[in-house]
Amino acid sequence: MITRFLWQGMDRNLRLFVLLVLAVGIALPLLNQIVPPGSPFHVPAWLLQLIGKYLSFALLALAVDLVWGFCGILSLGHGAFFALGGYCMGMYLMRQIGSRGVYGNPILPDFMVFLNYKELPWFWYGFDNFGFAMFMAILVPSMLAFALGWFAFRSRVTGVYLSIITQAMTFALMLAFFRNDMGLGGNNGMTDFKEILGFSVQADSTRAALCFASAFMLALGLVVSAAIVGSRFGKALTAVRDAESRMRFLGYRVEGYKLFVFVFSAAMAGIAGALYVPQVGIINPSEFSPANSIEAVLWVAVGGRGTLIGPVIGAFIVNFGKTWLTGALPEVWLFALGALFIVVTLLLPKGVVGLWGQLKARSQAKKARAPA
């Protein structure tokens, strides 16, 4: 039954796309590990790290699209779920440093020694275990999404008001995480990671594994999202997006639909954050900044909201642009981002994926007209 559930939502294009994601996630690490550095086919470690980072962003974009594109909930706070997942991974990585920190304390991370902590705060217990930390990386964002969604959806907060609440949530969390007495590293956050599961985070082989893990989780996210969207639940979900009150008068309890997809999406964003942190080597409160969440929404808009492939493509396009422009012309990036937003809103309401569909429809229309 589960296989049928997972299979039902995938059309041919999506199957090919999932295979492509997996192929990238397998080929790049192999080209780094097996091909010698001198060869033109060798993939350098920095590229692996970059692609791995983009893959985790793509998973975040998919999470945003699931609530925005398919349920009409414009979340401007998904960066918070991403960052919470990242912090859970960060806490695990901090505990793995052990006595190799600057202060050499076997239990307390450096920043706690620096801040005169005498013992480990209670909420740090268990984070030395990888399984527990990953469980929390899913559970903590999910619980936050559940609490927020429970009240907001029951009170029928929708549209721009909901967007503002999610934005306020991530801003409040940013301010909280900036405080040193939160016990989570304050404004410096967490960094200087040494090992993940006993492997050095700096090693090429670890980077290769993390890149593969990111691709794998993105592929899994695509498959499960497709199953949800393709089920009868998915039909009801898009109907809620298009005509919420009509669904209520048909007898659907709309809150349940929204809450499920919001919580699932937050969990997905949490996983993305947990994959992101070991690849960039740092997590700090700026990840909660509202601009990050808005940027994630932009990836979805560029790629094509309401499609599953779109957000992945959008995340790659915008982030390649960002990496390139912030290197070449750093002062131009924000203007480019603004211009991109305007262009997409005016000319590409369905994003890059939608453009592809438009061009195809036009060529078909031309073909249909030709014989007459």
Place this chain on the structure above:
Amino acid sequence: MRSTSALLYLSGVTVSFDGFKALNNLSLLIEPGEMRAIIGPNGAGKTTMMDVVTGKTRPDSGEVVFDGRADLTKLDEANIATLGIGRKFQKPTVFENHTVRDNLLLALAGLRKWHRLLLAQPTKSEGDRLAEILSIIRMEEQQHMLGARLSHGQKQWLEIGMLLAQDPKLLLVDEPVAGMTDVETETTAQVLREINKTHSVVVVEHDMSFVRALGVKVTVLHEGSMLAEGTLDQVSADQRVVEVYLGR
């Protein structure tokens, strides 16, 4: 809560918005199998009455009882719809990004819970019921067409099909002939009479010729209360009705 043989029983219902009484001590009784027309000038409380019955608006006071057992003032839209009250809106509202078939599937009585729908597979009885409805509304040809691509008339038909799929005991119809030609108005009256053979119907309408074509008992609302009740000829002869509504 009073026990009553009426399908829908409203007693002393009052709704006020910022001091303005949209409904003022309204009482109304719909018998099983009945079709009732509700008329009244703008602001008489017709739409508010429908909102109260479907759970969109909570009354400040009064009783609203459905089927002699359910207190509608305590239930929300989803509960009330599941009990068997369907609502057709003035403007046809179908799901534009869904096919005709999926529109009907979503309306089909039965599965409503999100966790049941995740794993729901199409069943034979559902398929039979959909085929039956598609043939009644004569839309087999268009069943895979998106709602957005239907003409205005086709949307009306689809919405009627959705109501059949929902199979409510009581059907509330809000201004069904607004913006229609005379011929379309006459056809709609026929359709409603057809539906009334198996369902109870409440029609809110402005259009007098349409109400005459329905030929059913009429309730006149004015300033949130009932002003008169009877056949159209009876209420038309009522001097107060003439003053507030027909005379203008």
